[in-house]
Amino acid sequence: MRAGGSRPVLAGALAAIALLYLAWHWGDAHFGAALLVFVLPPLLLLAGVLRGAPSAPLWSGIAALFWFSHGVMYAWSQPEQGRFAWAGIALSLVVVFSASLPGMRARFSRKRGDA
Template sequence: MLLVCLLALAALFALWYLLPGRHWIAGLTVFVLPPALLAAGVALRSRLAGYWAGVLALFWFCHGVMLAWSSPGERLYAWIEVVLALAVIFSANLAGLKARLGRKRG
């Protein structure tokens, strides 16, 4: 699920920044490449990629909320970014939550 969410986030950013031709270099380096590279790391089963995906998702969440409130023209993209960021945070932490809550202490 984490891999799918990261790829969807990279696709969203590509659609948002690269297709209209605005902010091409900034859109690619700041928004599209990080989730794409993290998706490659997740596909290679790197634990660090999952960790950093969760950390960066907090920034994506804040970015989405900020734009949803301040930029009416980009509101739809921003809310999709917020939902995907929450999905990345949840799926990046799912294994740890299962391990923590699945154990019975005794």
Template sequence: MKSRVRDGVLGLALLALAALYGMWFRADRHLAAVLLVFVAPPLLLLAGVIARRAGARFWAGVLALFWFSHGVMSAWAHRELALYAWLEIGLSLLVIGLVSVPGVRARFARKTPR
């Protein structure tokens, strides 16, 4: 997968995560906190991915581990919100996979003999 395509899919996944959180917590009485803690980070990382900053991809991978953990906890503890939680799990795994591609590719690339 080419880096531009990978970054495009990563950007869409981050946008989808922000939209998911916006819908999930839309009726929360602490909406400002929800926007700051859940919606803003994926959108800021999306801006970094669009600007082609490597640090944004790294931090997207790091935060995706937290998003994955939050999704698993929510799916386990709140069965009535399982659809949101499973979408969060899937999107976070997609983000982790996309940001890991270059490292995995480099790790398993054939070494040229010296």
């Protein structure tokens, strides 16, 4: 897989996170706020990834730290919402690893004498 090959995985994970939060907060009393806070950010990052913006993977990884923490908080405090929480945790990890993969490949593919 080439260095840019993780972008489709990242794009898919961002789309899945947006859909997850849409389903999670469907029918909430504060659905509009949930759209702004939880659904809009991954969609904006998805647009950046699809457009090829060089900073989009970085910001996706940073946002995934929030999504991961949010999922852990819900998995711990409200186990009845566990399937949404665990899906959010899993998808946030996919975002982090797919956003980081090109940099990790570049860093660790160097020969010992290149540094």
